[in-house]
Amino acid sequence: MNSPATTAIEPLPTVKPDRLPLMLLPVLALVALPLIGSASTWVTLTFAGLAMGMIIFIIASGLTLVFGLMDVLNFGHGVFITLGAFMATSVLGLMTGWTTSTSLLLNLVAVLAAMLVAMSVAGGVGSVFERVIIRPVYGQPLKQILITMGGMIVGEELIKVVWGPEARPLLLPTAFQGSILMGDAAVEKYRLISVVLGLIVFAIMTWVLTHTKVGLLIRAGVHDREMVESLGYRIRRLFIGVFVVGSALAGLGGVMWGLYQQSVTPQLGSQVNVLLFIVIIIGGMGSVTGCFIGAMLVGLLANYTGFLVPKVALFSNILLMVIVLLWRPEGLYPVGKK
């Protein structure tokens, strides 16, 4: 066996991993500490911010991949959040005996059942949404925006038809209520659970993306879908799979958001929608890691400013997006699309 290209071996340039965006999280938290003044309040707010960020990440991760793979701007993503949350009100409503029990196991089973049903229904509706709403407008961004917004409105109205227009309570199961003390700081149990669940979803997603062939295809497709097709893979099937999983995750996020707020309204999805787009733009559209950091930044900043300067909290996310885009116009972790 000869080695014709031997002379072409040259050393690779050393490029350090880009950790600057990661540093934003501890920097933001440390800057907030002296401004807040009280360490216990800071701990409480930080956990609240991380919990909120994790829920936003779970919801937004599918949205960013959907855009990355097919350049599809789905403004209807919010409807899956609302659907998930309302499904949870129905499932947990049927399991009141389990949620009001003092048994952690029964509480867990009830919440897990609600999450599974919400994810299944949101995923199923997602596949119909992709087929009916998204597929006819591939490659037509303006039409995508209009028709997915229309889909969102229709979905919201259908939810009102099924569950009614009023807000519905979504109470935490007994064992999830209350706080635990960390020194002087009280941290709500549910926020801790949200942080853990968010980390689990992030870890699974990262593992799938880096250790499986489907994950490789998704990463490659986000970069250059034409080349993936030239290698013999059907990117549309992959996209449908990602869309369905993304919708299911939005459904899961809806359950978590509803439990976080302890109430659900038909407008929940459209309210969260804006936040989702801020997060995926901050993170770099198509980047899961960027989406994760963007969601954490948004969650922390919303809680810190909500405590320190409540009026600023109303637009803190927009401000954050402007600052990030001035620094990195394509987001924290731009995806090198072809």
Add this chain to the structure above:
Amino acid sequence: MSEPLLQLQGVHTHIGAYHILQGVDLTVPKGELTVLLGRNGAGKTTTLRTIMGLWQVSAGSVTFEGENIGLLATPDIAQRGIAYVPENMGIFSDLTVAENMILAARNAKRAEDIDPKRLEWVFGLFPAMKRFWQHPAGLLSGGQKQMLAVARAIVEPRKLLLIDEPSKGLAPAIIQNMITAFQELKRTDTTILLVEQNFNFARQLGDQVAVMDGGQIVHSGAMADLAGDEGLQQRLLGLSLASHQ
């Protein structure tokens, strides 16, 4: 000339309002290397992309092993054993060299699933791929990326390789390496359709040649005939071989 593996007959391709291919007739014989030459904008890249299904055929037929593949989707065409190395190399820069190769080996889920003998053969052609196996492809030099692009196309046996300007932007030493690698590939009877503008590169490899101009094939025949006829070169390509030596 051996039996044809790929035949284009009267192929027209429109891109938006532009009529790029205007009746291309091209035959690629089995087991030979056919070079597609022509100036910028002659339609060479469009021809490869049309064969690959990346641009839709407006009229005419693309026949591969007797089957009209002109209306098939790109993945279906690739699954019939056609590999494509685009002009921009199509490297997934965020993935490692290994991950790029795993994607190219369609049945492989991990690097261990790639046929080890085949992989060693590829490493023999392009040793840099072995050395930088676990490195992000985005960090490779231009020449190494080109090697990865070709390595990816041959990591599994393919019936036909479509390669678009592999010498473009490469240093002379790297081009010589690529020529040696392609000569080794030719010894395995791989059928190759190579788009080139570098005539010196092309004449060292080509068995057959086709010259494009204005979206049509204006000349086709044996490479040896074109390489030995400076007048023909000047007429078709506007160059003399001496200027490329």
